[in-house]
Amino acid sequence: MKAEVGMQVKAYTGRCIGIMIQASTWKGTIIKVNKKSIRVTLTEETCTYGKRTTYHRDNMNYSVRYTYWKTTSDGRELYKSECDIYGIIEL
Numbered sequence: 001m002k003a004e005v006g007m008q009v010k011a012y013t014g015r016c017i018g019i020m021i022q023a024s025t026w027k028g029t030i031i032k033v034n035k036k037s038i039r040v041t042l043t044e045e046t047c048t049y050g051k052r053t054t055y056h057r058d059n060m061n062y063s064v065r066y067t068y069w070k071t072t073s074d075g076r077e078l079y080k081s082e083c084d085i086y087g088i089i090e091l
Contacts (some may be wrong), residue, residue, distance in 0.1 A: 003038045003077070003091055005030055011040075011066070011087035020050040026086055028064075037067045038079055042086065 007030045014023035025046045032039035042062045047055040064086045066079035079089040 003030055003033045009089050011089045013084055013087035023048050037065055039065050
């Protein structure tokens with residue numbers, strides 16, 4: 001799947017703390033597509049610890065640049081934010 005302007009995307013990052021997973025998920029819309037990067041306006045953030053939601057924020061309206069990272073063996077494209085602060089997008 002190729003990135004297109006107006007496409008809804010979800011970014012994810014997580015880490016294991018003991019036996020629990022601490023994860024953050026962002027939802028947003030692609031507003032600009034370049035050859036090696038995309039710009040996304042993030043609109044929603046959800047943080048979880050295990051199955052419990054610890055933080056949720058709507059109406060963020062924050063613009064983030066994701067750069068092309070790699071294409072997987074099954075054809076999915078992965079984009080990552082600078083230092084993985086806003087996770088990885090899989091298209």
